Amino acid sequence: MFAEIGHFALILALLTAIAQGLLPMLGAVRGDTALMAFGRTAAQWQAVLIGIAFIALMACFARADFSVALVAEHAALSQPLPYRLAATWGNHEGSMVLWVLILALFGAGIGRFGGNLRPSLQARVLSVQAMIGVAFLAFSLFTSNPFARLSPAPADGAELNPLLQDPGLVFHPPLLYLGYVGFSVTFSFAVAALLEGRADAAWARWMRPWVLAAWIPLTCGIALGSFWAYYELGWGGWWFWDPVENASLMPWLLGTALLHSAIVTEKRQALAGWTILLAILAFSLSLIGTFLVRSGILTSVHAFAVDPARGVFILAMIIGSTGTALALFAWRAPLLKSGALFSGVSREAGLTLNNLFLMAVTAVVFLGTFYPVIMEAVSTDKISVGPPYYNLVFVPLSVPLLLLVTVGPLLAWKRDSVATVAAKLKWPALLVTGVFAALLLALGFGKALAAFGFALGFWLILGGIMVLARRWQGASGLSLRLVRTTPAAVIGMALAHAGLGVTLCGVTAMSGFAESKILVMRPGDTVQLGAMAVTLNGAGEMQGPNYQAVQARFSVTQAGLLGGSTRDLTSERRFYPVSRNQTTEAGIGTGLLGNSYIAIGDSQNGGIVVRLYHHPLVGWIWFGALMMAMGGAASLADRRFRIGAPTRLPARLLVGLVPAE
Amino acid sequence: MNRILFIAPIIAFMALVAIFGIGLTKDPKELPSQLIDRPLPAFALPAIEAGGGFANTAFTGEPALLNIFASWCAACPQEHPVLTRISAEGFAVYGIAWKDKPQDSRDWIARFGNPYKLIAADESGRTAIDLGVTGVPESFITDKHGRVRFKQIGPISPEVWEGTIKPLMLKLRAEA
Numbered sequence: 001m002f003a004e005i006g007h008f009a010l011i012l013a014l015l016t017a018i019a020q021g022l023l024p025m026l027g028a029v030r031g032d033t034a035l036m037a038f039g040r041t042a043a044q045w046q047a048v049l050i051g052i053a054f055i056a057l058m059a060c061f062a063r064a065d066f067s068v069a070l071v072a073e074h075a076a077l078s079q080p081l082p083y084r085l086a087a088t089w090g091n092h093e094g095s096m097v098l099w100v101l102i103l104a105l106f107g108a109g110i111g112r113f114g115g116n117l118r119p120s121l122q123a124r125v126l127s128v129q130a131m132i133g134v135a136f137l138a139f140s141l142f143t144s145n146p147f148a149r150l151s152p153a154p155a156d157g158a159e160l161n162p163l164l165q166d167p168g169l170v171f172h173p174p175l176l177y178l179g180y181v182g183f184s185v186t187f188s189f190a191v192a193a194l195l196e197g198r199a200d201a202a203w204a205r206w207m208r209p210w211v212l213a214a215w216i217p218l219t220c221g222i223a224l225g226s227f228w229a230y231y232e233l234g235w236g237g238w239w240f241w242d243p244v245e246n247a248s249l250m251p252w253l254l255g256t257a258l259l260h261s262a263i264v265t266e267k268r269q270a271l272a273g274w275t276i277l278l279a280i281l282a283f284s285l286s287l288i289g290t291f292l293v294r295s296g297i298l299t300s301v302h303a304f305a306v307d308p309a310r311g312v313f314i315l316a317m318i319i320g321s322t323g324t325a326l327a328l329f330a331w332r333a334p335l336l337k338s339g340a341l342f343s344g345v346s347r348e349a350g351l352t353l354n355n356l357f358l359m360a361v362t363a364v365v366f367l368g369t370f371y372p373v374i375m376e377a378v379s380t381d382k383i384s385v386g387p388p389y390y391n392l393v394f395v396p397l398s399v400p401l402l403l404l405v406t407v408g409p410l411l412a413w414k415r416d417s418v419a420t421v422a423a424k425l426k427w428p429a430l431l432v433t434g435v436f437a438a439l440l441l442a443l444g445f446g447k448a449l450a451a452f453g454f455a456l457g458f459w460l461i462l463g464g465i466m467v468l469a470r471r472w473q474g475a476s477g478l479s480l481r482l483v484r485t486t487p488a489a490v491i492g493m494a495l496a497h498a499g500l501g502v503t504l505c506g507v508t509a510m511s512g513f514a515e516s517k518i519l520v521m522r523p524g525d526t527v528q529l530g531a532m533a534v535t536l537n538g539a540g541e542m543q544g545p546n547y548q549a550v551q552a553r554f555s556v557t558q559a560g561l562l563g564g565s566t567r568d569l570t571s572e573r574r575f576y577p578v579s580r581n582q583t584t585e586a587g588i589g590t591g592l593l594g595n596s597y598i599a600i601g602d603s604q605n606g607g608i609v610v611r612l613y614h615h616p617l618v619g620w621i622w623f624g625a626l627m628m629a630m631g632g633a634a635s636l637a638d639r640r641f642r643i644g645a646p647t648r649l650p651a652r653l654l655v656g657l658v659p660a661e
Numbered sequence: 662m663n664r665i666l667f668i669a670p671i672i673a674f675m676a677l678v679a680i681f682g683i684g685l686t687k688d689p690k691e692l693p694s695q696l697i698d699r700p701l702p703a704f705a706l707p708a709i710e711a712g713g714g715f716a717n718t719a720f721t722g723e724p725a726l727l728n729i730f731a732s733w734c735a736a737c738p739q740e741h742p743v744l745t746r747i748s749a750e751g752f753a754v755y756g757i758a759w760k761d762k763p764q765d766s767r768d769w770i771a772r773f774g775n776p777y778k779l780i781a782a783d784e785s786g787r788t789a790i791d792l793g794v795t796g797v798p799e800s801f802i803t804d805k806h807g808r809v810r811f812k813q814i815g816p817i818s819p820e821v822w823e824g825t826i827k828p829l830m831l832k833l834r835a836e837a
Contacts, residue, residue: 273667277670280670281670284674315678315681315682318678318681322674323671323674323675323678326670326671326674327671329667329670329671330667330668330670330671333667334664334667370677370680373680373681374680602785602786604785
């Protein structure tokens, strides 16, 4: 019953989306307000209908209705209820429903909260959004129907991949989808602007909150995925340059570029064409990311559905959306009014440079990800591109970009001079050079790269602090009034830039100072790894709700400046009998300065294979990402996005007003 | 000049689509084995019951089929009749029970019958790692010199046996 309700709601949503894709656009062309208003209503109805379908599917999982093929394939009675619910989106068909749900929710958001948009622009945005919806709903209904029945219904189902039975993975896909799909809104805005032939400051200001709304969850999603890989895959790596990881990183990089170029378009009306191109590309890369995962064109650990038929459908969708948008761009973008000019040393120039570097870095990741596909298309070799390539190319390109992050916010809009900037940067640069020199002496010249990494991280954190310090500094020292009136967006920028520095410190420490040891341990054995002494207290078998496990108990003593501290860690190896899968649950002792990480392997002549790691500052990687996300959230909360786009501020407020970031 | 800059994205995009299109026509499941045309990695495994197991050196003299199976594997009973047939047609079939308790393997063989010339136990899964086994069942075809010539991932169906593996083994038999 629930399955039929859901299926029917999904079909109705498709019909609604078709109407929403055509009528508001027609209304915008003809200037018919009734048709334009229809878009707002339809967008909200579409969200409601897909919401019903999603809840119906979830109900099928909750009730363990194995007559629904999807439930039978991905849920088992022995599975705890939360994971059975999470299985709703832990598979290809269900995740597509989640995808269209988020798409429709964003559409409804534009319909509901886009009251201050130009009606013709809003109508076009909603139409484009609905056209994407039509494609994905058709994809879901015709190639991967989640509600297909199974007859006869089995008594119990197969299980969700146990690797995915983890709180981190319950939230990882929805967050990523919020990001991917969020870029559909900026895509719609870009296409609508091309159709209207207008990409002005107001347009950029309307679009920017949506860029942030996509960028924040994407940041969190990537960080969560990396964190999950760290504690669940049992080898303590946090980034693998896996095609699927790259698929999420590329939209993030372009989204970051878009975030910055939209500022230029908003403040100075410049770079409009570039901003539009970035908006198109960010969403296209999200689509390509989906294509990559679902088509089997690249094999990866994460891939859900390896089905060339679906790949063809998604490829057609990419051609339809990106192809049309880029064609439109080639035709209409040259006609856009170009904005104000700026000099070679100015905030605009800095942001342009930032964009070029981000674009180059994205291109590097793109090439690395797709090189196997390209090679396979022209020859018969199956090859893959590994971390050495990325270390060689990604790192050198990132360094100038990161150096620039601290310089950018100090530049004045429109025109600045090298001398002014140099004066502002003199003390911070000296300080950071001093830190670098001190680190070099402390760590030794063999670790020069690591010292440089830490110094660069410090440079970024200092940059974040400087943004706030300069803003808060009145004529007579720290001014409370200035602290109070600092726009949320400025705080957001400071937080995000400093967060990047924190992440960089974590990455540097992990690359330069991580230690590991693999050995066979018997109960009672003690092993020394760096400043850490690990004792195996005992090992035994235990029974979980839907798994059996071998559990080993360790105590870890960490020597520190203030005396040692001891803590107990347990590490497990789980075996899930239903799906015949094994997972590792590493024992992780977290700390501000680093983690101790213990994973166990097979038993061997009375002992157990133990892998010990010490991961310095590893938590900083994700904490920095969290800071970036919080920075984005602060920026999103900025008042200027809520008060529409005033054409002129009252003169009284203009005194001493610095442009908000 | 400026105009070309605006057209460049669509041109680059079309080239990419062409490459993806070609990529889609390839079968992603065809994973080539690193071992093709190389000798089997060195191993010496105990039998699942008292008596001789076998080592990689057993694979010389005649072409053979090395089958990786397990009593807990769901697809193995499906493949079992085909292995029985291969053995009945006079080809050497060796079995490695992967990550399986010897008692379980013995029970499984007692239940389904024994198509294998010899069965060895790889309880720790070490040898399977050297072989690059990704799951069970998997089979390797070796030539007279003990070199791997073909790898089958998943169960051998009657069609695969008739169409691919049998002709290959006959050819290997004829080879010098």
